Structure formats: C-alpha cells, structure tokens
Amino acid sequence: MRLALYSGTFDPITKGHKDIIKRASKMCxxxxxxxxxxxxxxxxxxxxxxxxxxxxxxxxIPNVEVIEYSGLLADYMKQRECKYIIRGLRAxxxxxxxxxxxxxNFDISDREIETVFIPASKEFLYVSSSIVRELAIYxxxxxxxxxxxIIEKVRHKVKE
Known part of the structure; x- marks a missing residue:
C-alpha cells in the first residue's frame, strides 16, 4: 500500500490546504x-x-485519515511504514x-523518507492561515x- 503523510498546523485549514490534500490523495x-x-x-x-x-x-475524501501529532514526524512515519511526505509549495x-x-527528514530516516512537492494551484498561491487570521481580525x-x-469558526474565535 502506498501510504503518504501531509502535515501542518492548519490554524485554520484553508482551501489551499484542501487543494493539496485532494491532489495528493489521488497519488496514494x-x-x-x-x-x-x-x-x-x-x-x-x-x-x-x-x-x-x-x-x-x-x-x-475517502482515503484520508486525520491524526493529531506532536514530535518528530519521521518517528511516526517509521511506526506506520510511511515513506512519503507531501508538501505544498506556493513560492x-x-x-x-x-x-x-x-x-x-531524508537524513534522519536513514534515507527512507522521500518528500513529494506539489505546487499550489494558481488561485491559492497567496493563501495562508496567517493571512486568513489577519483578514478575520479586520x-x-x-x-x-x-x-x-470554517469562516464561521474563525469569525467567532477572533471575537473572543
């Protein structure tokens, strides 16, 4: 089974994150x-x-599993026998x-973890969680x- 991992803080998850996840889910x-x-x-x-x-x-997206994690991702990936990290690139x-x-990650995994870069779709090149939080404040x-x-959650949270 081809198992891959995509990680992030997702504070909050954006349409840019979702785009990368949907595209990556087709690769594994x-x-x-x-x-x-x-x-x-x-x-x-x-x-x-x-x-x-x-x-x-x-x-x-049926083939996606969401987990919480703190620590070295390479350790978790080794436990799960996961060989691929997906990363989105905007710029x-x-x-x-x-x-x-x-x-x-390649080095600490004894050369077993490969990183697959997926370029952001054009409409999401400038999307980031930090920009979203700033926009929400104003x-x-x-x-x-x-x-x-997510918009509802963010708007409520910034008012607290």
Whole structure:
C-alpha cells in the first residue's frame, strides 16, 4: 500500500490546504493528514478544534485519515511504514524552507523518507492561515480562502 503523510498546523485549514490534500490523495492509497501540535507556535484554535475542522473539511475524501501529532514526524512515519511526505509549495520562499526540511527528514530516516512537492494551484498561491487570521481580525472577506463552515469558526474565535 502506498501510504503518504501531509502535515501542518492548519490554524485554520484553508482551501489551499484542501487543494493539496485532494491532489495528493489521488497519488496514494492512503493519505494521513497530521494536525501538528507545535509548542513554539501560538495558535488561534486548540489542537482538538483544528483536528475537528480538518476532519469536517475532508470528510468527502475517502482515503484520508486525520491524526493529531506532536514530535518528530519521521518517528511516526517509521511506526506506520510511511515513506512519503507531501508538501505544498506556493513560492520560492516555501521551496527553500521545505527543501531544508526534506533533506533533514531524508537524513534522519536513514534515507527512507522521500518528500513529494506539489505546487499550489494558481488561485491559492497567496493563501495562508496567517493571512486568513489577519483578514478575520479586520473583518475582511474570507470566502476565497476558507469553506463557509470554517469562516464561521474563525469569525467567532477572533471575537473572543
């Protein structure tokens, strides 16, 4: 079975994330979407809230499994015998950062984990969770970036 993993903070999950996930899910038998708990990042939503939003957003993709994870992804991937990490790329800045992660994961996995880069679709080149959060704070338009369900959650959360 071809098993791949796509990870992120998903604070919140955007249409850009969903686009990469849908495209990646066609490349493998099973795609694990790991919602990361990164202690160094201050998130708008809790880990449980983020996982629930991701699950709801992806419920129409049958070969996707959503998990929560903190720690080295290479360790989790080894446990699951997963050999492929999927990463989305929006711009050159993403490439430089993601390439360094790819080399690191390849190295710490004894050359067993490969990174597959998927370029962002044109309409999602400038979509990011941080831009979405900023727009929400100033009551900006979010429907190009988020599903309606997520928009409601974000608008409510920024008012708290």
């Amino acid at each position: 038998d099973r795609l694990i979407v790991a919602v990361l708990n990164n202690a160094s990042k201050k998130t708008l939503f809790t880990l449980d809230e983020r996982k629930n939003m991701v699950e709801k957003s992806l419920e129409d 050159v800045v993403d490439y430089e950062y993601e390439l360094s992660l790819a080399y690191g 009551n900006g338009k979010l429907d190009n970036y988020l599903d309606d369900y």
